[in-house]
Amino acid sequence: MFTGNFPSSTWKLMENLVALNASNNSFSGQVPSSFCLASASFAVLDLQFNKFSGNIPSALGNCSMLKVLMLGHNNLSSTIPDELFNSSTSLERLSFRNAGLRGTLDSAHVTKLTDLVALDLGENSFTSKIPESIGQLKRLEELLLDNNKMSGELPPGVQILFVGKNFMDEAMPQDKTIDGFENLQALGIDHCLLTGKMPTWLSKLKNLEVLDLSSNLLTGKIPAALNNLHFLSKFNISNNDLEGPVPTGGQLSTFPDSSFDGNPKLCGSMLTHPCNSIEEAPRPIMTTRDCSEKIIFAVSFALSFGLAVLYDQIHMRPPPAAEPPSCRVHFALTN
Numbered sequence: 001m002f003t004g005n006f007p008s009s010t011w012k013l014m015e016n017l018v019a020l021n022a023s024n025n026s027f028s029g030q031v032p033s034s035f036c037l038a039s040a041s042f043a044v045l046d047l048q049f050n051k052f053s054g055n056i057p058s059a060l061g062n063c064s065m066l067k068v069l070m071l072g073h074n075n076l077s078s079t080i081p082d083e084l085f086n087s088s089t090s091l092e093r094l095s096f097r098n099a100g101l102r103g104t105l106d107s108a109h110v111t112k113l114t115d116l117v118a119l120d121l122g123e124n125s126f127t128s129k130i131p132e133s134i135g136q137l138k139r140l141e142e143l144l145l146d147n148n149k150m151s152g153e154l155p156p157g158v159q160i161l162f163v164g165k166n167f168m169d170e171a172m173p174q175d176k177t178i179d180g181f182e183n184l185q186a187l188g189i190d191h192c193l194l195t196g197k198m199p200t201w202l203s204k205l206k207n208l209e210v211l212d213l214s215s216n217l218l219t220g221k222i223p224a225a226l227n228n229l230h231f232l233s234k235f236n237i238s239n240n241d242l243e244g245p246v247p248t249g250g251q252l253s254t255f256p257d258s259s260f261d262g263n264p265k266l267c268g269s270m271l272t273h274p275c276n277s278i279e280e281a282p283r284p285i286m287t288t289r290d291c292s293e294k295i296i297f298a299v300s301f302a303l304s305f306g307l308a309v310l311y312d313q314i315h316m317r318p319p320p321a322a323e324p325p326s327c328r329v330h331f332a333l334t335n
Contacts, residue, residue: 001024001025001026002022002025002026002027003025003026003027003028004026004027004028005028005029005030006022006029006031006032006047006052008032008034014038014039015038015039016039017035017038017039017041017042018039018041018042018043018044019042019045019068020035020042020044020045021044022047022050023046023048023049023070024048024049024050025049025050026050026051027047027051027052028050028051028052028053029052029053029054030052030055030057031047031052031054031057031071031074031076032057033057033059033060034059035063036059036060036063036064036066037059037062040064040065042063042065042066043065043066043067043068044066044067045066045068045069045071046068046070047070047071047074048070048071048072048073048074048095049072049074050073050074051074051075052071052074052075052076053074053075053076054076054077055076055077055078055081056071056078056080056081056084056096056101057081058081058082058083058084059083060081060083060084061081061082061083061084061085062083064090065090066090066091067090067091067092067093067115068091068092068093069084069091069093069094069095070093070094070095071095071096071099072095072096072098072120073098073099074099074100075099075100076096076100076101077100077101077102078101078102079101079103079104080096080101080103080105082106082109085106085109085110085112085113086109086112089112089113089115091113091116092115092116092117092118092139093117093118094113094116094118094119094120095118095119095120096120096121096124097120097121097122097123097124098122098123099124100124101121101124101125101126102124102125102126102127103127103128104127104128105121105126105128105131106131107131107132107133108133110131110134111136111137113137114137114138114139115139116139116140117139117142118140118141118142118143119134119140119142119143119144120142121145122146122147122162123146123147123148125149126148126149126150127150128150129150129151129152130145130150130151130152130153130154130155130163130166131152132152132153132155134155135156135157137157138157140157140158141158141159141160142158142159142160143155143158143160143161143162143163144160144162145162145163145166146162146163146164146165146166146188146190147164147165147166148165148166149168150166150167151166151167151170154173154181156179156180156181157180157183158183158184159183159184159185159186159207160184160185160186161184161187161188162186162187162188162212163188163189164188164189164190164192165191165192167192167194168192168193169192169193169194169195170192170194171194171195171196172189172196172197172198172199172216173199173201174197174199175199175201176200176201177201178201181205182204182206182207183207184205184207185207185208185209185210185231186208186209186210186211187205187211187212188210188211188212189212189213189216190213190215191214191215191216192215192216193215193216193217194213194217194218195216195218197218197219197220197221198213198220198221198222198223198226198237198242199223200223200225202223202229203223203225203226203229205229206229206230206231207231208229208231209231209232209233210232210233210234210235211229211235211236212234212235212236213236213237213240214236214237214238214239214240215238215240216239216240217240217241218240218241218242219240219241219242219243220242220244221242221243221244222237222242222244222246222252222266223247224247226251227247227248227249227250227251227252227253228250228251230251232251235251235252235255235259236259237263238258238259238260238261238262239261239262239263240262240263241263241265242263242265242266243263243265243266244265244266244267245266245267245275246260246267246270246271248268248269253269253270255270256270257270257272
């Protein structure tokens with residue numbers, strides 16, 4: 001493991017340098033920026049898991065061929081320099097996770113990164129709304145913004161989306177459509193204190209492999225349609241306020257008890273709290289048509305039975321004895 005300041009002078013002599021991986025060391029001081037000055041074809045810089053401090057060098061924006069920039073897990077204390085967006089439009093992967101960054105994301109700057117495939121800004125202190133322009137990045141597949149203080153709307157078009165510890169105290173979206181999210185493979189909206197019910201639109205994400213809704217304030221029952229997510233391999237809805245039986249006979253039955261912890265009103269065979277017979281087999285809801293048919297049958301049966309009894313009484317009764325002629329009064333309905 002290397003320590004101390006990064007030996008920038010050494011790299012100035014490497015005119016053909018294309019990639020540098022100096023991650024997982026203990027380098028300190030300023031992030032070096034002279035790589036692209038020595039090599040015009042410099043494309044990959046990975047300095048993650050070190051002890052760099054200070055600002056992100058604006059000179060990195062001069063690296064016109066830079067495709068991968070990873071500075072996460074350092075002790076930086078600045079915003080992302082505008083120059084990085086203005087010049088490095090060839091960037092494909094940008095990772096500043098847990099780098100001590102703050103500030104806002106400018107929508108106009110984000111749209112310039114047209115080749116971006118993965119953006120990881122998780123575990124920082126960004127406070128802006130999620131730029132709507134992120135949805136215009138046609139090549140973007142991975143977006144990690146978790147553990148910030150951001151708000152706004154979820155950007156469509158990505159395959160991996162983690163936005164936990166944002167959107168604090170808001171309501172869970174209950175939209176019925178999933179336009180733009182059909183290819184979503186991983187979704188994390190955890191630790192947001194979101195209120196409301198688990199939305200049914202989750203069951204339409206047929207490619208979903210990871211779903212994390214833990215540590216929110218969700219109520220109601222787990223939608224049975226989630227059993228149809230056949231690719232789901234990681235599932236976490238712990239620490240909510242969900243209730244009722246966990247749907248069985250599908251994908252949800254394959255997950256351990258820990259996936260459902262912290263929901264004392266839930267029950268199921270995979271939980272420490274099994275369901276009783278009433279919870280396992282709720283009464284089916286009678287449709288309007290079923291109800292109408294039963295009413296018609298009951299009325300018809302009652303009329304038939306009544307006519308049969310009346311017929312029997314008329315034909316089995318003995319003939320009345322002859323009565324002396326008398327004056328009879330006839331009642332008639334009049335207008």
